[in-house]
Amino acid sequence: MQSAQVWRVATGDGITVAVVDTGVDSTVSELRGKVLPGHDFYEGRGRGRTDGDDTERHGTNMALAIAGRVDERGVTGIAPGARILPIRVGDKHNFGIARPAAEGIRYAVDNGAKVINISMAGTARPTDRPAWQAAVDYALRKGAIVFAGAGNDGSGVPQYPAAIPGVVAVGALGRDGTRAGFSNHGDHLALAAPGVDMPGRCTADKAEYCAFDGTSHATAIASASAALIWSAHPEWTGNQVLRVMLQTAGHVGPVPSRFIGYGSVRPAQVLLEGKGDPGDPDLHPLLDARASTPPAPATAAPAKPLAEQPPDRFPLRTAALTAVATAGGLLVLLLFLRHRHPKERP
Secondary structure, three states: OOHHHHOOOOOOOOOEEEEEEOOEOOOOHHHOOOEOOOEEOOOOOOOOEOOOOOOOOHHHHHHHHHHOOOOOOOOOOOOOOOEEEEEEOOOOOOOOOHHHHHHHHHHHHHOOOOEEEEOEEEOOOOOOHHHHHHHHHHHHHOOOEEEEEOOOOOOOOOOEOOOOOOOEEEEEEOOOOOEOOOOOOOOOEEEEEEOOOEEEEOOOOOOOEEEEOOHHHHHHHHHHHHHHHHHHOOOOOHHHHHHHHHHOOEOOOOOOEOOOEOOEOOHHHHHOOOOOOOOOOOOOOOOOOOOOOOOOOOOOOOOOOHHHOOOOOOOOOHHHHHHHHHOOOOOOOOOEEOOEOOOOEO
């Protein structure tokens, strides 16, 4: 990710990222002064800031991975200059309900969010899908990018809202740069990012840090990467930001892949190397039938010949992924599904 070098070019300054989640505790040291009031669409208690009351810590950890800033100890996010708009749409018992989340998406774009992070996934009733789709369509008309986690049960069963057309579905990678076994797959996958053994704030001891696995934080890393690129190119549209992300994603093998989409997010390719053609500002690179397939990015040689890899494993540049897994600027939390809780490892 080359975060230290990238931050000399862009930090996400001027970009608001909406965290559609369990709320965000703005009192944690890394987020002080970075969290807007937001809104609570779950219980209607007012603000999306759940100061001292985000018991699951899920939304807080997503905000940390996106925009946390560390003075001495803690979590530094990928885009430490970005602002967080917290939108509460559930808690540890009810998460991923279509109606409050759809309301939250509309609120986000109406209140200045360019990037919308939805680190949640689940099955959706047929009656829920129109609400999801209408909200996503509204966000796209307003020029935003919507990222959502692919899901954590390792299956090819579509999870929502990631499977809604127009949403950028994000899968998780392990330390070795291949698809994490728990990461859901399907034709709707667009991008991937690290999602194994990544630290965040513990649930039980709010002062300590734990390791988590899941597509939640992979989604947060993708959202933060978009914020970095957009802050360096404020004249671009969301379609253009997404297009260069797809073009510069790291992969080995044909793309798009059912397991990692166009590959692992690599904002440094855009910000340090100047790669990627933003193209038509009005064409959505994943949706519009007139848009050409994003060109395959240049890739490093695989650690092993592709034929030696299992069908669902695509090695990326090892050094880059090692930096991703170990750098203080990247932290990935387990995607909170309605029937699955993260395993905390102090």
